Amino acid sequence: SQQGEEDPQALSIQEGENATMNCSYKTSINNLQWYRQNSGRGLVHLILIRSNEREKHSGRLRVTLDTSKKSSSLLITASRAADTASYFCATDASASGTYKYIFGTGTRLKVLA
Amino acid sequence: EAQVTQNPRYLITVTGKKLTVTCSQNMNHEYMSWYRQDPGLGLRQIYYSMNVEVTDKGDVPEGYKVSRKEKRNFPLILESPSPNQTSLYFCASSFGLAGSSDTQYFGPGTRLTVL
Numbered sequence: 109s110q111q112g113e114e115d116p117q118a119l120s121i122q123e124g125e126n127a128t129m130n131c132s133y134k135t136s137i138n139n140l141q142w143y144r145q146n147s148g149r150g151l152v153h154l155i156l157i158r159s160n161e162r163e164k165h166s167g168r169l170r171v172t173l174d175t176s177k178k179s180s181s182l183l184i185t186a187s188r189a190a191d192t193a194s195y196f197c198a199t200d201a202s203a204s205g206t207y208k209y210i211f212g213t214g215t216r217l218k219v220l221a
Numbered sequence: 222e223a224q225v226t227q228n229p230r231y232l233i234t235v236t237g238k239k240l241t242v243t244c245s246q247n248m249n250h251e252y253m254s255w256y257r258q259d260p261g262l263g264l265r266q267i268y269y270s271m272n273v274e275v276t277d278k279g280d281v282p283e284g285y286k287v288s289r290k291e292k293r294n295f296p297l298i299l300e301s302p303s304p305n306q307t308s309l310y311f312c313a314s315s316f317g318l319a320g321s322s323d324t325q326y327f328g329p330g331t332r333l334t335v336l
Binding site: 213 | 254324325327
């Protein structure tokens with residue numbers, strides 16, 4: 109399977125704390141994206157990082173990418189109860205000559221008020 | 222409003238009864254895609270389309286068909302559904318192909334149960 113993996117599978121923190129989740133993938137990529145999903149609803153795009161970038165920020169989100177280790181991390185700072193959701197990374201499969209997307213298995217984040 | 226719509230949102234059917242899940246986008250996107258989501262497995266891509274009349278298999282295409290006769294529509298067809306196709310299905314679209322800097326917009330999902 110080409111599917112990426114994320115860890116932890118589940119994370120529970122207090123409001124105000126930082127949340128870090130990690131994503132590993134298997135092939136060379138052009139970019140990596142992070143998505144958020146609230147309770148079985150459609151995914152919403154959060155942030156995209158290109159393969160030639162090492163770090164990117166957007167509001168309370170910080171994403172890092174290490175192409176040598178084929179891994180990425182998403183940091184949510186000063187978490188809020190509204191951040192409770194599942195988070196997925198997604199990569200392209202350009203290295204295989206196709207236009208597929210490959211998603212990770214997701215991290216379920218619960219932020220306690 | 223820019224959106225991806227799917228119908229039906231919920232469907233319970235029986236083994237072997239052909240069904241179609243429709244997907245439509247109003248953003249003039251080139252790339253459209255179908256995913257299934259199962260507990261513990263994340264999202265897995267079923268089929269994708271780069272443009273009208275151009276489709277290709279994702280990672281789990283067995284038991285599914287698609288067509289792209291118009292740019293805005295990308296229906297998912299289950300010719301003979303089986304219980305292992307019980308899942309949550311998402312349609313998504315984007316301007317560019319996978320690997321471009323474009324992001325995908327997702328529909329609200331279709332929860333399918335095959336008895």
